[in-house]
Amino acid sequence: MSQLKQMDIVNFKLNQxxxxxxxxxxxxxxxxFWAEQGANFVTWFVPWQVVNDSDxxxxxxxxxKGAKLNVCFxxxxxxxxxxxxxxxxxxxxxxxxxxxxxxxxxxxxRVCRFANSLKTVGVSKGDKVCIYLPMIxxxxxxxxxxxxxxxxxxxxxxxxxxxxxxxxxxxxGCKVIITADEGxxxxxxxxxxxxxxxxxxxxxVRKVIVIKNSGTKVAMHSxxxxxxHELAYQQSEACEVQWMDAEDxxxxxxxxxxxxxxxxxxxxxxxxxxxxxxxxxxxxxxxAQDIFWCTADMGWIxxxxxxxxxxxxxxxxxVMYEGLIAGASPYLVWEIxxxxxxxxxxxxPTAIRxxxxxxxxxxxxxKRDSLRILGTVGEPINPEAWRWYHQKVGKGKCWIVDTxxxxxxxxxxxxxxxxxxxxxxxxxxxxxxxxxxKPLIVDENGKAVVKETQGFLTIxxxxxxxxxxxxxxxxxxxxxxxxxxxxxxxxxDGAFQDKDGDYWITGRVxxxxxxxxxxxxxxxxxxxxxxxxxxxxxxxxxxxxxxxxESVFAFVTLISSNPWxxxxxxxxxxxxxxxxxxxxxxxxxxxxxxxPKTRSGxxxxxxxxxxxxxxxxxxxxxxxxxxxxxxEQLKAALAxxxxxxx
Ligand code: PRX
Numbered sequence: 192m193s194q195l196k197q198m199d200i201v202n203f204k205l206n207q208x209x210x211x212x213x214x215x216x217x218x219x220x221x222x223x224f225w226a227e228q229g230a231n232f233v234t235w236f237v238p239w240q241v242v243n244d245s246d247x248x249x250x251x252x253x254x255x256k257g258a259k260l261n262v263c264f265x266x267x268x269x270x271x272x273x274x275x276x277x278x279x280x281x282x283x284x285x286x287x288x289x290x291x292x293x294x295x296x297x298x299x300x301r302v303c304r305f306a307n308s309l310k311t312v313g314v315s316k317g318d319k320v321c322i323y324l325p326m327i328x329x330x331x332x333x334x335x336x337x338x339x340x341x342x343x344x345x346x347x348x349x350x351x352x353x354x355x356x357x358x359x360x361x362x363x364g365c366k367v368i369i370t371a372d373e374g375x376x377x378x379x380x381x382x383x384x385x386x387x388x389x390x391x392x393x394x395x396v397r398k399v400i401v402i403k404n405s406g407t408k409v410a411m412h413s414x415x416x417x418x419x420h421e422l423a424y425q426q427s428e429a430c431e432v433q434w435m436d437a438e439d440x441x442x443x444x445x446x447x448x449x450x451x452x453x454x455x456x457x458x459x460x461x462x463x464x465x466x467x468x469x470x471x472x473x474x475x476x477x478x479a480q481d482i483f484w485c486t487a488d489m490g491w492i493x494x495x496x497x498x499x500x501x502x503x504x505x506x507x508x509x510v511m512y513e514g515l516i517a518g519a520s521p522y523l524v525w526e527i528x529x530x531x532x533x534x535x536x537x538x539x540p541t542a543i544r545x546x547x548x549x550x551x552x553x554x555x556x557x558k559r560d561s562l563r564i565l566g567t568v569g570e571p572i573n574p575e576a577w578r579w580y581h582q583k584v585g586k587g588k589c590w591i592v593d594t595x596x597x598x599x600x601x602x603x604x605x606x607x608x609x610x611x612x613x614x615x616x617x618x619x620x621x622x623x624x625x626x627x628x629k630p631l632i633v634d635e636n637g638k639a640v641v642k643e644t645q646g647f648l649t650i651x652x653x654x655x656x657x658x659x660x661x662x663x664x665x666x667x668x669x670x671x672x673x674x675x676x677x678x679x680x681x682x683x684d685g686a687f688q689d690k691d692g693d694y695w696i697t698g699r700v701x702x703x704x705x706x707x708x709x710x711x712x713x714x715x716x717x718x719x720x721x722x723x724x725x726x727x728x729x730x731x732x733x734x735x736x737x738x739x740x741e742s743v744f745a746f747v748t749l750i751s752s753n754p755w756x757x758x759x760x761x762x763x764x765x766x767x768x769x770x771x772x773x774x775x776x777x778x779x780x781x782x783x784x785x786x787p788k789t790r791s792g793x794x795x796x797x798x799x800x801x802x803x804x805x806x807x808x809x810x811x812x813x814x815x816x817x818x819x820x821x822x823e824q825l826k827a828a829l830a831x832x833x834x835x836x837x
Contacts (some may be wrong), residue, residue: 204476204610205473205476205608205610206610207608207610210608210610210623210626213626214623214624214626217626217627218627218629218652221243221627221652222242222243224626224627225242225243225254225465225627225654225655226239226242228465228469228626228627229242229255229258229461229465229655231469232464232465232468232469232472232504233260233265233461233464233465233468233504234260234264234265234269235258235259235260235461236259236260236261236264236434237257237258237259237434238257238258239255239256239257239258239437239461240256240257240258241253241255241256241257242254242255243653243655244256245653245657247653247673247678247679247680248673248677248678250660250665250668250669250672250673252653252657252658252659252660253438253659254437254438254459254461254462254465254653254655255437255438255461255462255465255655256437256438257436257437258436258437258461259434259435259436259437260434260435260437260460260461260464261338261339261341261432261433261434261435261460262335262338262435262441262460262463262464262500263302263306263335263336263338263339263432264339264432265464265468265504266335266338266499266500266503266504267295267298267299267302267335267503268299268432270295270506271295271296271299273506274295274506275294275295275296276294276295276296277294277295277506277508278292278293278294278295278508279293279294279295279297279298279503279508279509280292280293280298280328280331280508280509280510280511281482281508281509281510281511281531282327282328282510282511282512282513283510283511283512283513283527283530283531284327284375284513285375285376285377285378285513285514286375286378287523289513291328293328295506298332298335300428300429301328301332301428302332302335302336302339302430303336303339303426303427303428303429303430304423304426304427304428304430305329305332305333305335305336305423306336306337306339306340306430307426307427307430308336308400308419308422308423308426309336309337309340309342309367309400310340310430311422311426312367312397312398312400312417312422313366313367313397313398314337314340314342314366314367315340315341315342316340316341316342316433316435316439317341317342317343317439317440318342318343318366318367319342319343319344319345319363319364319365319366319443320333320337320342320343320344320345320365320366320367320368320369321344321345321346321347321356321359321360321363321365321367321368321369322334322337322344322345322346322347322368322369322489323346323347323349323356323368323369323370323383323386323387324346324349324369324370324371324374324383324402324489325349325371325373325374325375325376325381325383325404325513326374326376326488326489326511326512326513326514327371327402327404327513328511329369329371329402329419330346330489331489331498331499331511333369334346334442334489334495334499335499335503337442338441338460339430339432339433340430340432340433341433341435341439343363343440343441343442343443344441344442344443345359345363345365345442345443345444345445345455346442346444346489346490346494346495347359347360347445347490348488348490348491348772348774349374349376349381349383349488349490350381350488350490350772350773350774351490351771351772351774352386352768352769352770352771352772353386353387353389353390354390354769354770354771355453355770355771355772356386356387356390357390357391357394358452358453359445359453359455360390360391360394360396361394362445362452362455362662362663363443363455363662365396366396366397366398367396367397367398367399367400368387368391368396368398368399368400369399369400369402369419370383370384370387370399370400370401370402371383371384371401371402371403371404371405372384372401372402372403372404372405372406372407372409373404373405373407373409374404374405375404375405375513375514376513376514376515376518377514377515377518377519380405380407384399384401384409384410385409385410387399388410388412391415396415397415398415398416398417399412399415399416399417400417400418400419400422401416401417401418401419402418402419402420403418403419403420435460436460436461437459437460437461437462438459438460438461438462438659439459439460440457440458440459440460440659441458441459441460441463441464442457442458442495443455443456443457443458443662444456444458444491444492444495444598446492446597446598446599446710447703447710447711447712447715448667448671448703448712448714449683449701449702449703449712449713449714450702450712450714451667451712451714452715453712453715454661454662454664454667454671455661455662455663455664456492456598456599456658456661456662457658457659457660457661457662458495458601458656458658458659459659461655462601462654462655462656462657463500463601463602463655463656464500464504465655465656466601466602466654466655466656467495467496467497467500467501467504467601467602467656468500468501468504468505469602469626470496470501470602470603470625470656471496471497471501471502471504471505471507471602472501472505473608473625473626474566474592474594474603474606474608474609474625475535475537475564475566475592475609476563476564476590476608476609476610477502477505477507477535479506480534481507481508481534481535481563482508482509482510482531482532482533482534482535482561483497483502483507483508483509483510483533483534483535483537484509484510484512484527484528484531484533484535484536484537485497485498485502485509485537485538486512486516486536486537486538486539486542487537487538487539487568487569488515491598491709492596492597492598492601493537493568493569496601496602496656497537498511501602510527510531510533512527516538516542516545516546517539517541517542517545517546517707520553521545521546521549521553522553522556522557524546524553525553525554525556525557525559526556526557528557528559528561528562529557529558529559529561532561533561533562534561534562534563534564535562535563535564535565535566536562536564536565536566536584537565537566537567537568537594538566538567538568539567539568539569539570539707539708540567540569540570540571540572540573540576540708540740541569541570541707541708541738541739541740542708543567543572543576543579543580543584544573544576544737544738545738546584547575547576547579547583548738551583554583554584559584559585559586562584562585562588562589563588563589563590564589564590564592564609565580565581565584565585565589565590565591565592566591566592566593566594567580567591567592567593567594568593568594568595568596568603568708569705569708570705570708570740570741571619571696571697571698571740572593572618572619573619574618574619577591577593577618577619578618581616581618590607590609590610590616591607591616591618592606592607592608592609593606593607593619593620593621593622594606594621595621595684595694595696597682597683598658598710599657599658599672599682600650600654600656600657600658600682601655601656601657601658602625602656603625604624604625604628604630604650604654605621605622605623605624605625605628605630605694605696606621606622606623606625607620607621607622607623607693608622608623617689617693619695620689620693620694620695621693621694621695621696622693622694623693623694624694627652627654627655628650628652628654629650629651629652630648630649630650630651630686630694631649631650631651631679632644632645632646632647632648632649632686632687632688633646633647633649633676633679634646634647635647637675637676637677637679640687642687642688642689642690642692643687643688643689643690644687645685645686645687645697646685646686646687647675647676647681647682647684647685647686647700648682648684648685648686648694648696649675649676649679649680649681649682650679650680650682651678651679651680653680657680683699683700683701683703684696684697684698684699684700685697685698685699685700702714702796704731704732704733704741704743705733705740705741706733706736706739706740706741706742706743706774706775707738707739707740707774708740709774709775711743711771711774711775713730713731713732713733713796715770715771715775716729716731716743716745716767716771716775716777717729717730717731717745718770719766719767719769719770719771719775720745720747720763720766720767720777720780722766722770723759723762723763723766724750725749725750725753725759726747726748726749726750726763727747727748727749727750727751728747728748728786729745729746729747729748730745730746730783730786730794730796730799731743731744731745731746731777732744732746732796732799732800732803734779734800734803734804735804736778742777742778742779743767743775743776743777743778743779744777744778744779744781744803745763745777745779745780745781746780746781746782746783746786746799746825747763747780747781747782747783748782748783748784748785748786749782755782757835759780760780763777763780764776764777764780779803781828781829781832782828783824783825783828784821784824784825784828785818785821785824786799786821787799787816787818787821787822787825788816788817788818788821789815789816789817790815790817792817795813795815795816797811798810798813798816798822799825802822802825802826802829803829805829807822807826810822
């Protein structure tokens, strides 16, 4: 029996010494280790027959085969005996007059009512339900209601455009959409219902369930559209759970890849829940009295794993805020921390940099004495932002957990575990692999590199939270993650280990960019740009941005004989807003007479990055460039652009 099993897991602190011992066990005897953790963290209805049946060479991942459980039961029902009156969610509306305090008992009742409502409109096990909601309690309630009856949710971030929403609804085959009249974010409204109507203009779904949020008048198309309050009011507040196989899908979440359309990443019930619960517990050193605030929107994986499933599986108390903290008053952010006595705060470097830019006055206005752990996720954190977070926000007393992971990994993979000497923290380092995670940094031939050498980050062993596939496209799953290096999962990130063995993430090595913590595929933005009738080709790169980390920079060529006009810029930006959403809008669009390509026709983005950054001395080897004069033309185009601005 492992050490964790014998201890009271609520009071257990994973210190460095125990970590090292457990880590060795988790890597050397993974099946024994995960079987013990499965028993510690999850309540199963039927035990498993096979712990792990994963095989990277076949792109098949399977954990706890034969077991049955229900994720919603694990997040709610099993806590009721002891925690019925404990707060599950402190919800803070965008407008400070809208607040809710929801206990575990009340959350359970509201989830059951929602689950019964879904059943009434014909949703049953295996059906796909699209959730397109703002950050209101119903977003979490709808997810849990789906999990309760075995429906598969696919949450779409409210910032995505109608076209992007339609693409996801169609790909997943959703029959029911849950939305709201409007979202409210930082005092502006988002026309969610209108967007759904536009997305469904030429496709049919069974029902659109609409939650009254802002109270604005919206068009309701009978019999397709139904108000949630009208549907819910006759429903019971008790609902039997549907027992699910461990490998039944829990959700599909779309994320961007380096080519083509977004990928519908599939996560299943048993392994995902265990991994989300266990990483939440140890990476944030969660203790019974903690108040946890994860600022991520439910539309992203962080919102799924640490805004809902991980914390609730541990019976934690959460703070949920309707607005976007990067757009909120910086005073409000720290006021919320004080109001609810938040002890663990988890956000993205972009938000930290935005708050930092507001200066220290908002900090002086708050105490923040409750804070104990400060987490970051989604993009590399620059040392300056790290230090501000540590020294100013946390007053030098809080442990900073810089967590590296991905939509595909289900939960945190590499992070400095809280515990050892705080003075030794390394700003910007993701540090140590979580228990059971075996990173391997390799060169382009798949050979492990030595310490202090940059390479490609892969993971050498399966873990329970790993994605099981790409919806409706198993071949793409294999090709995206398992075909590059035999027997390894390829993350798409670069990394190195320092001399102490700590991991540092250096950023994406593929054609994915990270703008304000949002993962975007350059190919998706390029496809949007070439929809414009005058555009022949487009090449998109990410360029460094002081707040957003990266911003979108596009080069476009025009169909011959069309002259470039600056009035095209807003038109082209609009193409991207329509296809994806404002989050992908290029900050800069530059006319290029031609794009630099290899002789086989591949765009050399590396050269575009150097040209955009004015680093022509770093162009390196250009011998494969088909038309070397392109470089001079691009330089001239950029210089003309600069002159216009001056
Ligand atoms: O490049 C890495 C970056 O975000 C990518 C994953 O994006 P997504 O699937 O949207 O999930 C984001 C939230 C988990 C990674 O491939 N990334 C994530 N966390 C970090 C990071 N880069 C550096 N440091 C991190 N802590």
